Amino acid sequence: MQGKINCLLKYKGLGEPLDIDMYMANDGYKGLKTAVDNMSKDDILDEVDKAVLLGRGGAAYPAGRKWKQLMAINTNPKYIVCNADEGEPGTFKDRDLIKYCPYGIIEGMTIAGYVFDSPRGFIYIRGEYRTLQQEFQKALDTAKAKGLLGKNILGKEGFDFDITIVSGAGAYVCGENSALLNSIEGKPGRPRVKPPHLAEVGLYSLPTLVNNVESFSCIPVIMRMGGDAFREMGTETSGGTKLITICGHAKNKGVYEVGLGTSLKDILYSEEYGGGTTSGMPIKFVHFGGQSGPIGFPEQFDIPYDYDSMKKAGLAIGSGAIVVMDESVSLVEYCMKVTEFFVHESCGKCTPCRIGTERMLEIFRKLIDRKAVPEDIDKLKELGDMIRLTAACGLGQANNVALNNALAHSRYEFESCCKRIETWN
Structure with a gap:
């Protein structure tokens, strides 16, 4: 299906976002009830798999595969973590989901809690979303009062699942899942070395499911309409x-x-x-x-x-x-701003990212000041490639994606920023 669809955003503008009765009157919690009353846990995993839900946080890892990998691990308890640390410049879609559809996120996490017999979930919300954290806590309290969170959910004996909000502190790198888990544990928000993977050794060294806000919001929809119908809203290989x-x-x-x-x-x-x-x-x-x-x-x-x-x-x-x-924007200046962002947000753990991005920024400044020579452009690319190959996490590894695209398409724009050398015969 192509074009504009109101599926996840259907509650935006319907009424007061914290009104749980409004949410339930518009298909809310039907997904959880369907999963608990009519489906086995293997059935739930199969529907998520059939939906071809690719991770909505950026990595696009298939959610069905991630869920099945966690289910195959025998260690218990397992934790459910929602990554709501939306620090990517130009991205504010999770903000809308937290603001206008908090119960969709809660329902999705609760379904995951049911599947994995998890006693507890965490939602890590960006520190700058302070007001949204307060509103989301009200939604958690309301869901608990309705018997849809906490002890004996939906009246089912032993179905206990609760959610705790953890506030970020402004570090972009905590959007990386392992850094986020370290932050929840009270440690510095720095990425872990992998393997082991988070499904095996995650939060507090226990198996952990980490999904994005949007990914969790899709789960109730998949339970309501079925994995095949969800997939058909997208393409055969990119569902929903x-x-x-x-x-x-x-x-x-x-x-x-x-x-x-x-x-x-x-x-x-x-x-x-x-x-x-x-x-x-x-x-x-x-x-x-x-x-x-x-x-x-x-x-x-x-x-x-x-x-x-x-x-x-x-x-x-x-x-x-x-x-x-x-066309008013200089591609060179734009790429410099991207590099400034990576310099500012580097956690400092690995030398390539900590020092290498600083050296890249120095070359960009030479270009802007018309003091660079063409060889500096080659050095800029080499530095970016070196960081990509040796950085400890995805932040450093992605430092030069935009730069490489820009150089491949418009190297002449970079060369036009080099100083002119007069030749006298």
């Missing part, structure tokens, strides 16, 4: 809908829900979505999936917006961020 955030120089900024497979050109140019640019100038480039994602150019936009098609075109969906830039 995707929340996207269109911003930058886009005319119609905001959060949209689209069926995976929708035309990327429509998303960028049609009035239903981005609507082109505010200035009316042509789109020069688009940064997809956040700072760690690729930069795309207009000749790449005539494709479906799904995981496979984007990957084949050298692009990525990532977090769902779509940052539109018009």
Whole structure:
């Protein structure tokens, strides 16, 4: 299915988001009841698998595979963790889900708690979302008062599951799942060395399921409509809908829900979505999936917006961020801002990321000041590639994705920033 769909965002504008009766009157908690009353745990896992729900946090790892891998581990208890540390610039779709559909997140986590016999879940919410943390706590309290969280959920003896909010403290690197778990444990938010994987040694060294806000919000929908029907809202290999955030120089900024497979050109140019640019100038480039994602150019936009098609075109969906830039923007200055972001957000654990990004920024400043020579551009790329190959986590490994796209497409723009050397005969 292609085009705009109201599935996850159906509750936005329906009424007071914390009104649990409104949520239940509009299919809320039908997914949990269906899972508990009519399905075995293996059936639930099969439906999630059939849905072809790819992780919505950015990595696109199949949720069904992740859930089955955790189920195969015999160690108990298992923990359920929701990653709501939405720190990716240009991304604010999880904010909408937390604000307008808190019960969808709670229901999804509770279904996971039921499947894995987990006594406890955690939702790690970005520290800057302080007000949303308070509102989400009210939703947790209301669900508990309704018998939909806490002890004997839905009146089922022994079905106990509770959720605790943990606040982030502004570190982008805590969006990385292992760093997030360290932060919950009260340790510095630095990524762990893998293996072992989090399904085996996760929170407090116990098996742990970590999914994104949007991924958990999809689970009740899958239980209600079935995995096949959910998949059919997208494509055969990219099931369901995707929340996207269109911003930058886009005319119609905001959060949209689209069926995976929708035309990327429509998303960028049609009035239903981005609507082109505010200035009316042509789109020069688009940064997809956040700072760690690729930069795309207009000749790449005539494709479906799904995981496979984007990957084949050298692009990525990532977090769902779509940052539109018009022709007034310098590609060199934009890439420098991306590098500044990585310098600022490096946790400092590994030398390549801590020092290498600083050296890259020095070269960018030489380019901006017209003091660089063409060899500096080569050095810039070499540094980025070195960090990508040797950094300890995904943050450093993605430092030069945008830069490499920019150099491959528009190296001349970088060369135009080099100082001119006069030659006298």
